[in-house]
Amino acid sequence: MAKLGVITDGISRELEHALSVMNEFDLTQAELQFLWDKEVGDLSDAQLNRVQQLVHAHEVEVSCISRHVFGGLALADISPTAPAYLAHLDALGRCIDMAQALDCGLVRIMSFKKEMILFGSHGAEAWNVASGAWDKARALIGGAVQIAEDRGITLVVETGNNAITNSAWLACKLIDELGSERLKLLWDPANALYSTEVAYPDGYSALRGGCLGHIHLKDVVVDIARATVTCRQLGSGQMAPYLRDLATALAADAYDGAISLESVYRPLGGTFEQGFRASVGVLKELFG
Numbered sequence: 001m002a003k004l005g006v007i008t009d010g011i012s013r014e015l016e017h018a019l020s021v022m023n024e025f026d027l028t029q030a031e032l033q034f035l036w037d038k039e040v041g042d043l044s045d046a047q048l049n050r051v052q053q054l055v056h057a058h059e060v061e062v063s064c065i066s067r068h069v070f071g072g073l074a075l076a077d078i079s080p081t082a083p084a085y086l087a088h089l090d091a092l093g094r095c096i097d098m099a100q101a102l103d104c105g106l107v108r109i110m111s112f113k114k115e116m117i118l119f120g121s122h123g124a125e126a127w128n129v130a131s132g133a134w135d136k137a138r139a140l141i142g143g144a145v146q147i148a149e150d151r152g153i154t155l156v157v158e159t160g161n162n163a164i165t166n167s168a169w170l171a172c173k174l175i176d177e178l179g180s181e182r183l184k185l186l187w188d189p190a191n192a193l194y195s196t197e198v199a200y201p202d203g204y205s206a207l208r209g210g211c212l213g214h215i216h217l218k219d220v221v222v223d224i225a226r227a228t229v230t231c232r233q234l235g236s237g238q239m240a241p242y243l244r245d246l247a248t249a250l251a252a253d254a255y256d257g258a259i260s261l262e263s264v265y266r267p268l269g270g271t272f273e274q275g276f277r278a279s280v281g282v283l284k285e286l287f288g
Contacts, residue, residue, distance in 0.1 A: 002250055002287055003258045005029025005063050006280075007216070010263025011273050013037075015051060019058035021273065025280050029063035029258040030055065032098075041067045041094040048101060055102060062104040063258035064156065064186070064214055065095045069144070071110035071160070075136050078112075080143060092144055096151050106214055108186055109144055109155050111164040111174070112137055118164070137164045138177055148182040156186035156213040161194035161229070168192060168203040172211040184213025188262070189246070190220050190239050194229070199242040204249055212255065217243075217283060218262040231265040234279035247286040259287055 005027050008018035015035050022030060032040050035051065043051070055062060069092045078085045095107045115130035125131075141157065148155045157165055157174065165171035171185045185207055189199035197203050219237035221230045235243060261283050265275035 002215075002255050003029050003061075003063070004261075004283060004288055005031055005060075005258055006261045006263055006276065007031045007033050007066065009034040010261070011276050015054050019054055019060060021276070022060060023058055025284065027280075028060055029260065030060045031064045031066055031258070031260040032062060032102075033066040039067055040065050040098060041091045043098065048098060052102060062099070062102040063260060064106040064108055065099040065102075065104055066108035067091060067095050069095065069107075069109040070112050070141070072113055072162070074113045075115070075130075075133050075140075075164075078140070080140065085140060085143075089144065089147065092147060093151075096147070096153050099153060100151075106154050106156050106184075107148070108214075109141070109157050110160055111141060111157055111171075114160075114162050114164060114166055118170075133164070138174060141174065141183075142178055145178055145180045145183050149180060154182050154184055154213060156184050158186040158216070159188050159192045161191040166192065166195040167197040168206040168211075169197065170195075172206050172209075175211050185211040186214045186216065187212060188216040188218070189242065190216075190218045190237075190262075193220065193222050193238055194224060196224070199239060200245040200249065204246060208253070212257070214257055215259045216262040217259055217287075218264055219279070231275075233265055233275070233282075234261070235282040243282070243286055250287070259283070 008030050011018040011021050013034050013036055069088050099107050115133045117128045118134045120129045157171055159165055159171050165174055168187055175183050189203050192203055219232045219234045219239040221237045263272055263276040266272050267274050
């Protein structure tokens with residue numbers, strides 16, 4: 001059975017408050033991204049000790065350390081020796097340190113800045129494809145995977161709407177090509193709507209076979225032609241038709257990893273915590 005949780009800063013960056021709200025709804029999996037005034041990987045020793053104390057006191061597990069490693073980096077501007085790439089690898093190392101201090105087995109990475117067309121033929125390879133982008137991304141992510149193998153941690157690469165791996169199909173292609181058990185998929189099916197990948201059955205079918213490591217759930221309305229995304233209460237946006245089928249499929253496949261509610265919906269004039277409270281009931285009803 002899946003284990004339910006939330007990305008804590010979707011409730012509050014004040015971790016003690018966020019964990020108290022989690023306890024209120026019997027959520028057991030805390031995904032850590034921004035805490036207080038810092039992103040994970042940048043916490044002081046005193047702050048990390050405080051995280052350990054709070055996690056223990058509230059009797060939750062840390063499901064994933066989620067820094068935006070490689071997020072937004074343009075492939076054309078980096079190389080294996082570029083300072084920006086090396087800085088992100090250094091941040092990854094700090095996130096691995098934090099994960100291991102908190103008995104967490106997963107660290108999130110992103111997959112650079114999105115290129116619209118990665119593959120093509122019959123002339124498209126000359127005129128439309130971002131030549132070499134896929135191979136370069138694979139090689140650079142391979143450097144992070146080698147660190148994960150050396151450190152005994154698993155990386156999860158997210159389906160980001162602004163990333164190279166913007167669909168489950170692309171992310172699993174990357175995972176298959178790298179061929180490491182230390183790289184899995186962090187599937188955010190709502191993000192993949194922006195690549196027009198249907199969450200079920202298409203996206204779910206693409207990730208079957210061992211790719212899946214972690215899940216983010218949220219609901220949105222996307223308008224690609226107008227470059228617009230609107231966040232919605234879970235179950236009231238374009239993810240709504242797929243949620244029950246996804247819950248059924250995950251249960252049938254005995255998925256026992258974590259599902260994090262990504263609480264990015266904020267009611268007009270309200271707070272993200274209010275958005276969380278509006279959505280968490282659907283999460284528990286369908287996936288609990």
